[in-house]
Amino acid sequence: MTQDVKKNRLLVLAIVVIPILVSSAARADAVTHWNRVAGDIIVDSGLGPLPADRALAIVQTAVYEATNAITQQYPASDLKLKGKPEASVEAAIAAANRATLTALVPAQRTAIDSAYRQALTAIPDDIARSDGLAIGEKAAAGILSQRAQDGTDAGESYRPRTSPGVYVPTVIPEAPHWLQIKPWLMDNPAQFRPGPPPQLESELWARDYNEVKALGGKHSQRTAAQTEIARFWEEVMPPIYHGVMRSVAEAPGREITRNARLFAAATQASTDALIAVFDAKYHYGFWRPVTAIRNGDLDGNNATERDPSWVPFIDTPMHPEYPCAHCIVAGAVGTVLKAEIGAEPVPPLATTSRAAGGVMRSWKNIDEVIQEVANARIYDGVHYRNSGEVGTAMGRRIAELAVMKYFRTDQ
Structure with missing residues (x-):
């Protein structure tokens, strides 16, 4: 040779x-x-x-x-x-x-x-x-x-809005005490509490009602692709968002402290987002689609037709509807990731869903992820469009606190 x-x-x-x-x-x-x-x-x-x-x-x-x-x-x-x-x-x-x-x-x-x-x-x-x-x-x-004393162990004190002698569901709603937890970033849980959900007589309410009724039922007008999205985001455990975070953290040339900072900022924003959203949920106590659609004749809106047998695609979570919790987390995590990426090229983004059997989905940019989450909760039959928009906006505002704390102090 x-x-x-x-x-x-x-x-x-x-x-x-x-x-x-x-x-x-x-x-x-x-x-x-x-x-x-x-x-x-x-x-x-x-x-x-x-x-x-x-x-x-x-x-x-x-x-x-x-x-x-x-x-x-x-x-x-x-x-x-x-x-x-x-x-x-x-x-x-x-x-x-x-x-x-x-x-x-x-x-x-x-x-x-x-x-x-x-x-x-x-x-x-x-x-x-x-x-x-x-x-x-x-x-x-x-x-x-x-x-150690962040309020996680606070006693549950939820009482349904009813009157003595009237039947209410006997399963206690999820995490009514979560709004008492000490935030990482916010001054208090109600700092970003939004305005109320739409008036039931409004065009906005009719729009959202009819969209989720059409797309979010067990048997609905969803396409096969929309059903895949719905099933994917049925997952509620936080690692589904951490997969997207790792897509950024595993890009070539990343420094280890920078990655540690990214995960700290994103998880603090996510936790505060959930504190804020449960504050709003239990403050307003807005009804879920399954309740609204089965009682569509009671909302005073001629554009909403009742379906007494309507069933959502997935089981309805045991807490009030407004705003969307998945959406506030997506908005919070997505905003931190955008700040982290800055002017750098966006790496391929992907994560997997245990609820969907380990299926992986991928996206080209952060906004695609955020929008897909909002759409998914409509396809799941558990949220309205406005609730997703409000939740996403709340998440972005909370994430700005994490960005200020972790990313702007070194400039």
Whole structure:
């Protein structure tokens, strides 16, 4: 073999291998790896969607605090920790995840410890690892302490709007106490409470009523594509949004502290969005489509025709309709992601849905995701168009607080 041939083969090998190594390095980021692990552990723990969202915000905030304590890359911090510059960031991330997850879902200790031990096998057992573990545990303890009295354990005091002697459904609605939780970003849960839902005599109400009646029923005018969207977004657990976050975090060339910051900002915005939306839901107590459509003759609107046997495509969630919770989370997460991406090219966006059997969907930009979520809740038969628009707008406003806290303080 001639020397020129050898050189050419080595060049070809380098061209093939280098992108693989770069791609592998991007996907091996400890922040994104542990985000996926934490999401799976929390879902498997059996926590409901709201406690799961809260838990992931605590985990991701601790991860950011631990990572940034070592790199000192950004001024935004809830704890103002300073780790040793030579400490292992990967060890700090592992320790922060282990400590927060163990505190939040102790029944999952076996899975948590297994993931932790596996992570440590890739980190040299030296002083850098020890220092990283120490700062990770310190960050976790600090964030857990800050959120220990956030109101999650407040007693449920919901009372239905009725009169003595009248039957009401005996299943307690979901999370009526969630509006009492201490926000991460907002001044109070009602800070972004919207105006009331549409008047029942209005054209807007008739528009929304007839749209969900036509598209959201068990047997409806939905296309096959719309039904796929409806089934996909039936998923209520937070990892469905984290997949979209990872689409951004796993783009080539990303720095690990930047990824930690992204997840902290997005999860805090998501948690505050849910606090705000449940404040509004229980303040207004607006009826769901299944109730409205079966009682369409009682709303005083001649443009809404009753269907006493109408059934939504999915089971109706056990809380008031207005505004849309899925939509407020999509608006919040999407706004944080837009701020994170800025003028950079938008990477391919994708996530999977357990409710749809692990099916993956993809989008070209953030607005497509946000709009699809709003459409899906209509196709599901559980929300109205206006409720989606109001929820999305609320989410965007709440996310601006996260953007201000995490992204604009370093400019």
